[in-house]
Amino acid sequence: xxxxxxxxxxxxxxxxxxxxxxxxxxxxxxxxxxxxxxxxxxxxxxxxxxxxxxxxxxxxxxxxxxxxxxxxxxxxxxxxxxxxxxxxxxxxxxxxxxxxxxxxxxxxxxxxxxxxxxxxxxxxxxxxxxxxxxxxxxxxxxxxxxxxxxxxxxxxxxxxxxxxxxxxxxxxxxxxxxxxxxxxxxxxxxxxxxxxxxxxxxxxxxxxxxxxxxxxxxxxxxxxxxxxxxxxxxxxxx
Amino acid sequence: xxxxxxxxxxxxxxxxxxxxxxxxxxxxxxxxxxxxxx
Numbered sequence: 001x002x003x004x005x006x007x008x009x010x011x012x013x014x015x016x017x018x019x020x021x022x023x024x025x026x027x028x029x030x031x032x033x034x035x036x037x038x039x040x041x042x043x044x045x046x047x048x049x050x051x052x053x054x055x056x057x058x059x060x061x062x063x064x065x066x067x068x069x070x071x072x073x074x075x076x077x078x079x080x081x082x083x084x085x086x087x088x089x090x091x092x093x094x095x096x097x098x099x100x101x102x103x104x105x106x107x108x109x110x111x112x113x114x115x116x117x118x119x120x121x122x123x124x125x126x127x128x129x130x131x132x133x134x135x136x137x138x139x140x141x142x143x144x145x146x147x148x149x150x151x152x153x154x155x156x157x158x159x160x161x162x163x164x165x166x167x168x169x170x171x172x173x174x175x176x177x178x179x180x181x182x183x184x185x186x187x188x189x190x191x192x193x194x195x196x197x198x199x200x201x202x203x204x205x206x207x208x209x210x211x212x213x214x215x216x217x218x219x220x221x222x223x224x225x226x227x228x229x230x231x232x233x234x235x236x237x238x
Numbered sequence: 239x240x241x242x243x244x245x246x247x248x249x250x251x252x253x254x255x256x257x258x259x260x261x262x263x264x265x266x267x268x269x270x271x272x273x274x275x276x
Contacts, residue, residue: 047241054249064248074244081248085255092259093267094275100263111257224274231273 012134016141019125023117024149026179030058031150034065035157036167041065045158052154056112056147059213060084083212090220091119098126098135106136113143120183121146192234196227 007015031052038048043065051061060081067077091114099110121142126135161167188194200223207215259265267275 043241047245050242051245051248054245055252057248057252060248060252064244068241068244074240074247077244078247078251081251082255085252088252088255089258090275092256093271096259096262096265097267097272099260100265102263107260107263108257111260112253114256228270228274 007133009134009137012137013141016121016138016143017145019121019138020117020142020145020149022179022182023121023146026176027058027117027146027149028153029175031153032157032161033167034058034061035154035159036161036164037062037157038065038154039158039162041069043068043158048158049151049155052151055081056115056150057081057085058115058150063213080212083214087116087213087217087220088114091116094123095119095126098131099139101131102136106140110136110139110143113147115146115150116180117146118143120180124183124187190234192227192230195230196223199223199226 034052035048038051038061039045043051051064055061055064063080063084064077067080092111095114099107102110118139122139125138129135157167184197188197200219203222204215204219207218209215210218
């Protein structure tokens with residue numbers, strides 16, 4: 001039998017920081033590109049950085065600056081932000097059984113830091129160990145590490161990005177795709193999970209051109225439906 | 239000024255979406271929803 005080892009809060013926080021490193025590798029190029037594009041779109045350094053500090057939602061920020069460049073109004077950009085970020089409701093629902101039991105002073109900052117990348121890292125931890133070993137401190141470590149990398153890389157991008165010709169065309173954004181593939185593939189352990197991932201991937205490709213990144217929501221929901229149906233069928237069969 | 243209002247609006251919308259289900263500590267999902275989310 002494996003001995004029960006309890007770890008301290010700082011160590012749990014450090015584990016969160018450590019496990020965020022693969023995601024940070026993906027975030028840094030994105031932040032650089034965002035900062036460069038934001039200053040190209042006419043945002044001041046303060047505004048470009050302020051958006052990263054306060055909004056902290058990469059996809060929505062990219063779309064907002066491109067809409068600003070097209071001269072779209074505030075209502076259109078806010079509505080787009082709402083639709084693009086709708087997928088975070090799924091993250092909020094998936095983590096609610098763990099985070100929901102915490103006090104308000106934990107739930108508020110953890111909600112602020114709930115991005116795609118944070119979810120990808122902390123969901124694995126919660127599924128394997130729940131809230132044991134100071135799970136909230138681990139979550140905080142991930143959230144802080146990813147937030148600082150996004151804000152820091154946005155700042156560097158806004159300051160120096162314009163000096164690099166065609167930064168957005170370098171394909172640096174592939175780092176994020178590679179990171180997500182590296183995180184998702186090892187956790188696919190049975191046929192329903194594999195089928196869910198394949199269907200979600202296929203739907204995401206087919207619906208790639210949908211506006212407001214709605215293809216992502218369609219992909220997530222399709223994957224969920226297929227995964228649940230297959231899991232229930234295999235449960236009935238066994 | 240307009241840009242800062244936009245940033246604050248975006249920040250508010252994003253936060254409210256992320257906090258949406260954290261706001262209900264006693265919320266318990268039915269088994270099917272729990273299975274779907276995991």
